Amino acid sequence: MTLIELENVWKRYGREWVLRDISLSVDAGEVVALLGPNGVGKTTLLRVAATLTRPQKGTVRLFGKPARRIDAERGELLYLANPPAFYRHLSGEENLQSSLQLMGKPVLDGEIEAAMRAVGLAPGKPVSAYSSGMKKRLTMARIRLLKPKVLLLDEPETALDAEGREMLLALIDEVKRGGAVLLATHDREFARAVADREVVMRP
């Protein structure tokens, strides 16, 4: 089943076209990596696929439905921006708890702490005290907890150490079983390690 489908998508900011006639699909069980130089439109493409940005032309389908018609399915979709977005006055576990509750998912006893420990984070610290790498690890904890079917990742490997990268590769592999992953990266080596298919975008 095709979980992400973009057909003849055109997107411009002001007068400048960022995406021109882009078509792309990602099936369940597939990881697709978007490669290309800065400013080529990788993040815009991810945002269009996440329904956060409306294209001027073309169609976007998620879970086999027109993107504007998905409502309940948004709970199965996770878009993680770069840099990661968290409430800095809240602790890591408070951020995860809020995320689960707002996504309408049950919060089980000890589940959040276990997810944090699994990615090498100790609970208790406010996110304002996190390094960039720790924030990336917290996004991994979020993926573990939310278990999305469609995962959209913007430069997920940046700021991660070798151990963090290994964890990320394993996690993407886990989501891939039954789900679809579309990610943007500058790192060819990482793309080769994680993706079933690479799509190179050119200016």
Added chain:
Amino acid sequence: MKRILVLALRDLRIEFRGRSGLLSALFFLGVVLLILGFALGPEENDLRRAAPGVLWVALAFAGSLLAGRVWAVEVENGTLDDLLLTPGSREWIYWGKFLFLWVLLLLVALVLLFMVAGMFYLPLDRAPGLFLTLILGATGYAAVATFYAGIVVRLSTAQLVLPILVFTVVVPVILAAVRATVGLAEGAAMAEVASWWKFLAAFDLIYLTACSLLFPFVIEG
């Protein structure tokens, strides 16, 4: 309903930990009351007559500072996208943010009420009526401010544009609230005050309904 409460409580927790919005609103209130107190002079009768207007002018301006906080937490942390990607229709986001602003406004209004009573001799012998007026006024103000703050959230000039938009629409609420407060302060008949309360309640109902229904369309990027 649960998600509305989770969102409002989370925002309140962030606001109390950050303290910037609430403290600046309270500081602003102190300055406004001090300036108006000096301008009106020491005469008790003058101060008493001006008290209802002072209460609502100060609350309206402090409210415009607080209205900016409704979405600031999402913009500062880059989390607006996460909120928009939550499942289901987006009306609940409006209600969660409305509740957050409403609670903040009421807290500030309560502090303000006692400050005005102390400095401007606003009589508190009809305190339940004053509380009801504050609740109805804060509801209308928060209904409008939450909506317009959502419209301008992505603008770099949001802090400048927001008060202009809000004040334009919210003037009837402020006027009705001032009239109800004047009635209570001057010992007017309850029927007269109640007519202003009815006006405020009708405004609140209309704006809460319209704003929550329109909100999902205006918050989309």
